[in-house]
Amino acid sequence: MNVTVRYFAGARAAAGVEEEPATAGTLAELRSQLADAHGDRLEKVLTACSFLVDGVAARDFEAPLPSGGTVDVLPPFAGG
Structure with missing residues (x-):
């Protein structure tokens, strides 16, 4: 499925694109494709990231992605 991947904070820095x-x-x-495309730096960040698929937290990594959907890559945030 075709999706748009949006990176935030440290994931954006590791991927080098927004x-x-x-x-x-x-x-x-x-996740595997992104790690292959962007190398070890992003791969390490991805292990700690949370993912939103069309604004909903994704916990099942084997669930099908929706065509035309958006996947947000969110590294852990500090502060509050």
Whole structure:
């Protein structure tokens, strides 16, 4: 499925882009593709990230991604 990936905070710095298109069937597949495309730095960040799919927290990495959806990559935030 075609999705838009948006990066925030440290994930944005590690990816080197604010957002990008991607094609993946599941969140697990997407994570693997992003790590391959952007290297070790992003791969390390992704292990600590939370993901939102169309604004909803994604916990099932094998669930199908919606075509045309948006995946937000959120690293842990400090403060409050």
